[in-house]
Amino acid sequence: MASIHAAKRALRAQLKQRISALSDPEKLHQSQAVTQKLLSHKRYQAAQRIAVFLNMPDEIQTGDILHDIFRQGKACFIPRYQRGSNHMDMVRLNSVEEIKNLPVTSWNIRQPGEEECLEEALTTGGLDLVLVPGLGFDKEGHRLGRGKGYYDTFLERCNQQLSAKPYTIALAFQEQLCTSIPVTDSDFKIDEILFTEDLEIENN
Ligand SMILES: Nc1nc2c(c(=O)[nH]1)N(C=O)[C@@H](CNc1ccc(C(=O)N[C@@H](CCC(=O)O)C(=O)O)cc1)CN2
Ligand SMILES: Nc1ncnc2c1ncn2[C@@H]1O[C@H](COP(=O)(O)OP(=O)(O)OP(=O)(O)O)[C@@H](O)[C@H]1O
Ligand SMILES: [Mg+2]
16 A cells, blocks of 8 residues: 555656656647547537636646637536635636636646635536546556545445436546556546547546
């Protein structure tokens, strides 16, 4: 167990370095390719309720996806995590314009303030699709996140509370593909990972 945590920590550091070496044009190019793949994906097109993250600088850029979700009239939910725990809710975002008015957390992520009373995906009809961020992925659908367990815990709650569990798609730069990711029992397997090139991975 301790060695898995150490292996995860080492791989996280390595992946952060690898991603930070990508230039802005390269990140933009890969983000556009992944976005195109997602927008033409059957699961995306059929989904009415979608959870999407507001990307950090080292993640696939989700701006065009957010615009498309609203253009298509789908319901959009974004993470609101609680610092110091592994609790995260997916809360309703009503328009793309709202994003720029959201406060920035100490980890530099835009998200609604805790005092705001917002529609929560899990109590108002669940989710059809969860777009999942992460630092690294392997072909089995294993995922390495940022080490706080927010998505693992959230997806576990989806399974407990929802009759239909959401489909999960991770969005990643090619550089985030690893030969294998060390995992424990609480790590959730992602249904599918979208990369730039012809490397898509399906796990069902
Ligand atoms: N765009 C985006 N939003 C997201 C996530 C994500 O991975 N991406 N999350 C997915 O979980 C949640 C936030 N989780 C996070 C977990 C760790 C760090 C982070 O930067 N940690 C520092 C070290 C923190 C510390 O130990 O004090 C670091 O990595 O340098 C950021 C976000 C919810 N929102
Ligand atoms: N379903 C769960 N319930 C309770 N604790 C969990 C759950 N999943 C993970 N954790 C705990 O969260 C911590 C971080 O887990 P892990 O190292 O897998 O993070 P991660 O998957 O990289 O992060 P994230 O999911 O936030 O992107 C671990 O201590 C783990 O035991
Ligand atoms: Mg995990």
